[in-house]
Amino acid sequence: MQTLHVELGDRRYPIFIGSDLQPQELLAPYIKGQQVMIVTNTTVAPLYLNHYVTAVEALGKKVATCILPDGEKYKDIQHLTLIFDALLEAGFNRDCTVLALGGGVIGDMAGFASASFQRGVYFVQVPTTLLSQVDSSVGGKTGINHPLGKNMIGAFQQPQVVLADMSQLNTLPERELSAGLAEVIKYALLGDVEFLEWLETHMEALVARDPAVLAEAVYRSCAHKARIVANDEKEQGERALLNLGHTFGHAIESYLGYGEWLHGEAVATGMVMAADLSQRMGWISAEDVERTKNIISRANLPIVCPQIPLDQFLAYMAHDKKVLNGQLRLVLMKQLGQAIITKEFDLELMKQAILANQA
Amino acid sequence: MQTLHVELGDRRYPIFIGSDLQPQELLAPYIKGQQVMIVTNTTVAPLYLNHYVTAVEALGKKVATCILPDGEKYKDIQHLTLIFDALLEAGFNRDCTVLALGGGVIGDMAGFASASFQRGVYFVQVPTTLLSQVDSSVGGKTGINHPLGKNMIGAFQQPQVVLADMSQLNTLPERELSAGLAEVIKYALLGDVEFLEWLETHMEALVARDPAVLAEAVYRSCAHKARIVANDEKEQGERALLNLGHTFGHAIESYLGYGEWLHGEAVATGMVMAADLSQRMGWISAEDVERTKNIISRANLPIVCPQIPLDQFLAYMAHDKKVLNGQLRLVLMKQLGQAIITKEFDLELMKQAILANQA
Ligand SMILES: NC(=O)c1ccc[n+]([C@@H]2O[C@H](COP(=O)([O-])OP(=O)(O)OC[C@H]3O[C@@H](n4cnc5c(N)ncnc54)[C@H](O)[C@@H]3O)[C@@H](O)[C@H]2O)c1
Ligand SMILES: NC(=O)c1ccc[n+]([C@@H]2O[C@H](COP(=O)([O-])OP(=O)(O)OC[C@H]3O[C@@H](n4cnc5c(N)ncnc54)[C@H](O)[C@@H]3O)[C@@H](O)[C@H]2O)c1
Ligand SMILES: [Zn+2]
Ligand SMILES: [Zn+2]
Numbered sequence: 001m002q003t004l005h006v007e008l009g010d011r012r013y014p015i016f017i018g019s020d021l022q023p024q025e026l027l028a029p030y031i032k033g034q035q036v037m038i039v040t041n042t043t044v045a046p047l048y049l050n051h052y053v054t055a056v057e058a059l060g061k062k063v064a065t066c067i068l069p070d071g072e073k074y075k076d077i078q079h080l081t082l083i084f085d086a087l088l089e090a091g092f093n094r095d096c097t098v099l100a101l102g103g104g105v106i107g108d109m110a111g112f113a114s115a116s117f118q119r120g121v122y123f124v125q126v127p128t129t130l131l132s133q134v135d136s137s138v139g140g141k142t143g144i145n146h147p148l149g150k151n152m153i154g155a156f157q158q159p160q161v162v163l164a165d166m167s168q169l170n171t172l173p174e175r176e177l178s179a180g181l182a183e184v185i186k187y188a189l190l191g192d193v194e195f196l197e198w199l200e201t202h203m204e205a206l207v208a209r210d211p212a213v214l215a216e217a218v219y220r221s222c223a224h225k226a227r228i229v230a231n232d233e234k235e236q237g238e239r240a241l242l243n244l245g246h247t248f249g250h251a252i253e254s255y256l257g258y259g260e261w262l263h264g265e266a267v268a269t270g271m272v273m274a275a276d277l278s279q280r281m282g283w284i285s286a287e288d289v290e291r292t293k294n295i296i297s298r299a300n301l302p303i304v305c306p307q308i309p310l311d312q313f314l315a316y317m318a319h320d321k322k323v324l325n326g327q328l329r330l331v332l333m334k335q336l337g338q339a340i341i342t343k344e345f346d347l348e349l350m351k352q353a354i355l356a357n358q359a
Numbered sequence: 360m361q362t363l364h365v366e367l368g369d370r371r372y373p374i375f376i377g378s379d380l381q382p383q384e385l386l387a388p389y390i391k392g393q394q395v396m397i398v399t400n401t402t403v404a405p406l407y408l409n410h411y412v413t414a415v416e417a418l419g420k421k422v423a424t425c426i427l428p429d430g431e432k433y434k435d436i437q438h439l440t441l442i443f444d445a446l447l448e449a450g451f452n453r454d455c456t457v458l459a460l461g462g463g464v465i466g467d468m469a470g471f472a473s474a475s476f477q478r479g480v481y482f483v484q485v486p487t488t489l490l491s492q493v494d495s496s497v498g499g500k501t502g503i504n505h506p507l508g509k510n511m512i513g514a515f516q517q518p519q520v521v522l523a524d525m526s527q528l529n530t531l532p533e534r535e536l537s538a539g540l541a542e543v544i545k546y547a548l549l550g551d552v553e554f555l556e557w558l559e560t561h562m563e564a565l566v567a568r569d570p571a572v573l574a575e576a577v578y579r580s581c582a583h584k585a586r587i588v589a590n591d592e593k594e595q596g597e598r599a600l601l602n603l604g605h606t607f608g609h610a611i612e613s614y615l616g617y618g619e620w621l622h623g624e625a626v627a628t629g630m631v632m633a634a635d636l637s638q639r640m641g642w643i644s645a646e647d648v649e650r651t652k653n654i655i656s657r658a659n660l661p662i663v664c665p666q667i668p669l670d671q672f673l674a675y676m677a678h679d680k681k682v683l684n685g686q687l688r689l690v691l692m693k694q695l696g697q698a699i700i701t702k703e704f705d706l707e708l709m710k711q712a713i714l715a716n717q718a
Contacts, residue, residue, distance in 0.1 A: 077443075081436055088507035116475070119502060119513045143478060148447035154478045155514065 002219050006138055006226045008158055015137050015162040017218050019211040023055040023126070023163060030161035032122045033095030036061045037087055039110035040101040041070040044128055047171055052101055052126065061097075064090035068109065072259065075105050075145050077153070083113035094118035097160070103129035103176075104136045108154070111142030115155035125159040129172060130180025130214070131264060133164040134187075134221035139229045150258075164218050166211035174300065179264025181206060181299040182245075182271070184217050187224040189271060189292060190244045193337025195220055196295065203298040240341045244331040245271030248354070251316035252305045261302075268301035269357060277353035278333040281345055288336040304359045313354055361578050365497055365585045367517055374496050374521040376577050378570040382414040382485075382522060389520035391481045392454030395420045396446055398469035399460040400429040403487055406530055411460055411485065420456075423449035427468065431618065434464050434504050436512070442472040453477035456519070462488035462535075463495045467513070470501030474514035484518040488531060489539025489573070490623060492523040493546075493580035498588045509617075523577050525570035533659065538623025540565060540658040541604075541630070543576050546583040548630060548651065549603045552696025554579055555654065562657040599700045603690040604630030607713070610675035614667045627660035628716060636712035637692040640704055647695040663718045672713055 001018030016026050036056045040049055045067045056063050066086035068079055087096065098121060100110035107125055114123035127133045143154020169177065184206075188196035198220075199206070205213040225242065232238040249270030253261060275292040278284045293303045318328060327343050330350075334340045360377030375385050395415045399408055404426045415422050425445035427438055446455065457480060459469035466484055473482035486492045502513020528536065543565075547555035557579075558565070564572040584601065591597040608629030612620060634651040637643045652662045677687060686702050689709075693699045 077436065077440055084436075084505055084512055085507075088505055088511060112475075116471075116512050116514060118511060119500065119515055141478065146443055146447055148444075152447060152477060153443055153475045155475060156478055 002215060004219055004222050004226065006158075006222075008140065008226070008230060011158050013159055013161055015164060015222055017133075017164045017166075017215050017222075019166045019215065021163050021165045021167075023052055024058050026163055027056065027124065027161065028059055030124060031056070031059060031061060031097050032160070033093075033097060034061055035090070035092045035096035036063050036099055036124075037066060037083070037090065037092060037096060038063060038099045038101055039066045039068065039083055039086075039106055039113070041068045041106055043070040044102045044106070048101060048128065048168060052099065056099070062090075064092070068106065070105075072105055072145070075109055077144060077146075080109055080113060080144050083109065084117060087113070087117050092117075092121075094121055097122040097124055099124040099126065101126045101128065102132075103127065104132040107132050107136040108142050108151070109144060111157045111159070112144060112154050115142060115157035120157075123157055123159045125162045127162065127164055128168045129176055130169055130218070131176070131183055132180075133218050134180060134183050135225070137162045137164060138222050138225040164215075164222075166209075166214045166218070169209055169211075169214060175262055175265070177207070177209070178268075178300045179262040182264035182268040182296070182301050184221050185295055185299060186242075186244050186267065186271060187221045188295075189275070189333065189337060190241050190331070190339035191224060191228075191337065192220075193335075195224075196291070196337055199295055200291075203295060207298070207300060237341070240329070241331055241339050244333075244339050245269075245274050247317055247328075247330055248273040250319075251313045252308070254316040254319070255308045255312055256306070261305075265302055266305070268296045268299070269303060269305045272296060272303045273353050273357050274330065274332055276356055277330070277345060277350055280349040280353055281332065283332065283334050284336050288333070291336065304357050307358045310351060310355065314351075361574060363578055363581050363585065365517075365581075367499065367585070367589060370517050372518055372520055374523060374581055376492075376523045376525075376574050376581075378525045378574065380522050380524045380526075382411055383417050385522055386415065386483065386520065387418055389483060390415070390418060390420060390456050391519070392452075392456060393420055394449070394451045394455035395422050395458055396425060396442070396449065396451060396455060397422060397458045397460055398425045398427065398442055398445075398465055398472070400427045400465055402429040403461045403465070407460060407487065407527060411458070415458070421449075423451070427465065429464075431464055431504070434468055436503060436505075439468055439472060439503050442468065443476060446472070446476050451476075451480075453480055456481040456483055458483040458485065460485045460487065461491075462486065463491040466491050466495040467501050467510070468503060470516045470518070471503060471513050474501060474516035479516075482516055482518045484521045486521065486523055487527045488535055489528055489577070490535070490542055491539075492577050493539060493542050494584070496521045496523060497581050497584040523574075523581075525568075525573045525577070528568055528570075528573060534621055534624070536566070536568070537627075537659045538621040541623035541627040541655070541660050543580050544654055544658060545601075545603050545626065545630060546580045547654075548634070548692065548696060549600050549690070549698035550583060550587075550696065551579075552694075554583075555650070555696055558654055559650075562654060566657070566659065596700070599688070600690055600698050603692075603698050604628075604633050606676050606687075606689055607632040609678075610672045611664045611667070613675040613678070614671055615665070620661075620664075624661055625664070627655045627658070628662060628664045631655060631662045632712050632716050633689065633691055635715055636689070636704060636709050639708040639712055640691065642691065642693050643695050647692070650695065663716050666717045669710060669714065673710075 098114035249266035457473035608625035
């Protein structure tokens with residue numbers, strides 16, 4: 001088991017990363033109070049809920065559960081309310097802990113509920129998708145969607161502890177595993193060419209879910225995110241690097257309709273477009289673009305998207321929140337493994353990069 | 360105009376207290392960003408909304424409004440959602456300001472919305488009831504009710520600035536003015552016998568809404584609350600002093616059904632019971648109890664409550680959140696103008712104090 005300590009704001013918390021983690025032992029020092037609400041969904045509950053209920057009960061805590069329907073479309077205020085209902089029906093007070101057992105959707109909802117219930121109770125995260133392990137574990141963002149926008153309502157809420165158990169990834173659908181790998185590859189492309197080389201060596205093991213290799217990838221990814229976020233807690237600058245591939249990806253997701261392509265899949269193709277544009281700008285080589293496409297393909301992720309009319313693609317890109325004062329800012333690669341945030345790109349070349357990577 | 364600076368957490372903000380305040384001038388340095396959402400209700404909007412819209416527009420800001428139905432019963436998640444709808448329909452971003460124009464209900468809802476929208480935007484408070492001026496202006500608590508409990512869901516959110524305008528109190532119904540005076544009297548009874556003497560001299564002027572005298576009362580009340588809250592940000596100890604009269608009052612409110620008696624009215628009679636018990640404990644004199652009843656009566660507040668069966672009264676008291684580990688803690692007076700939090704009271708004497716102050 002590896003432990004990564006995240007130093008953020010006024011608090012410090014550990015992410016425990018390994019296989020067959022023992023929640024009873026690991027959670028014991030971090031669960032405050034006597035009441036624990038485990039929030040999960042209908043897919044994850046039959047797989048892992050009993051294990052956590054047993055472990056937390058063995059700590060002498062009163063445990064209650066809240067099982068939400070599975071899906072991004074339920075990440076809304078109506079379903080958030082179900083968590084508050086469960087907390088109050090269980091008679092929980094301001095000393096309770098909310099434990100999120102599930103992917104990013106559950107983490108976001110349980111996290112926001114824990115930030116708002118009684119104006120803030122304790123939060124513990126057990127991310128069960130690769131994407132939530134490498135992304136939601138760090139940064140403290142929680143939130144829900146509104147019909148007029150994703151993640152519009154939420155809070156910053158740091159967990160007491162995060163348990164990232166590679167054994168739980170065995171039940172993850174293949175596409176979800178790959179979607180998580182897209183974010184892993186992102187960390188390499190935006191800031192760590194040595195990590196990219198490591199991924200090139202270990203991609204088969206990752207896809208085969210070798211737990212030790214997965215753990216190493218999760219550790220490195222979380223460490224990257226923690227460093228970037230710590231340097232830029234207020235989201236003024238460096239943190240935007242984490243959006244590599246996301247502005248293009250956002251356009252793909254929006255055009256196809258959320259849910260058609262997974263977020264990670266759209267980001268994967270978006271990173272190809274960002275690499276392609278970086279090459280057209282003369283910053284990276286054709287070989288660098290090939291390496292980018294290659295590692296993405298080997299993660300079973302798409303490197304081209306369906307044909308999308310250019311005007312619509314651009315309109316969706318401009319809707320993206322990375323637009324500052326009407327001026328589009330993109331995350332591109334100054335060199336392979338070194339991303340920058342810039343408004344200084346050629347619009348024509350951008351259009352070419354988009355069109356060149358459609359099926 | 361008087362200015363009180365509240366020093367709390369990592370931020371400092373001013374409360375401007377006076378008559379016919381000029382919002383344009385006063386708000387100018389404190390409104391960040393270009394977008395301002397004014398949240399108010401159907402009672403306050405026809406009285407004061409135009410004035411604020413004009414003032415904020417004169418600062419060159421884009422102004423939108425959200426007018427909620429009037430009443431505590433609408434302080435819920437459904438009506439909170441209307442504020443998010445309005446913010447997103449107006450196209451507001453994370454640099455916007457939410458301005459609460461109204462009593463404590465509007466302050467709580469707009470405050471929580473501002474804490475959650477985009478994970479936190481700016482917040483400005485214009486409390487238009489005496490109660491919200493002396494209570495909601497300090498402490499940063501915001502929140503909404505749940506069918507299973509009041510103020511169960513919320514956030515801590517400090518405003519950028521508070522404008523407490525005595526002129527706006529002229530339209531306040533008499534009972535609401537008196538309810539605010541109950542909380543003013545509370546500050547005197549719990550910690551400032553000199554303020555009590557001042558109130559004894561000025562109660563007629565307060566009831567007659569003399570703006571200069573009201574402003575002085577608001578200033579002193581906010582200063583008291585600010586001092587207590589600053590000493591005890593985490594609500595471990597001293598802050599509980601602010602609940603003087605509230606545990607008894609809570610029982611009255613609950614038994615009568617919320618809305619029958621105003622909160623301040625129930626607190627008023629609750630303070631009489633607390634004083635009575637303090638005398639029975641031998642801590643204050645019969646004359647002190649008379650002074651307590653006297654100042655409360657002169658504020659047109661009730662000093663006795665309807666007959667409530669004792670077992671029900673006690674059950675409601677025990678439901679109150681000041682119950683710690685099943686042991687009832689009460690705020691009583693060690694001397695007039697000096698409250699303490701204690702479990703060391705005689706249960707029989709408490710019952711006598713309750714029964715002695717029923718009609
Ligand atoms: N807070 C943050 O910092 C942050 C970061 C990234 C993403 N997010 C949010 O996270 C969400 C995406 O997260 P996600 O990709 O984990 O999606 P998800 O939570 O929807 O999980 C994907 C699917 O996998 C299932 N699942 C989860 N764990 C499983 C397991 N161990 N075995 C089998 N199936 C399992 C889920 O039930 C779901 O059907 C989005 O809502 C996004 O906005 C938040
Ligand atoms: N956040 C805090 O620290 C805090 C502190 C105390 C109370 N509160 C909350 O505040 C609420 C009580 O506040 P309140 O007593 O102001 O109640 P309120 O907001 O319901 O206002 C009382 C009535 O007065 C009306 N009104 C407001 N301003 C007026 C004006 N200038 N002229 C005429 N009518 C006016 C309102 O529309 C309402 O009908 C409760 O929900 C309570 O939980 C919060
Ligand atoms: Zn992403
Ligand atoms: Zn009160």
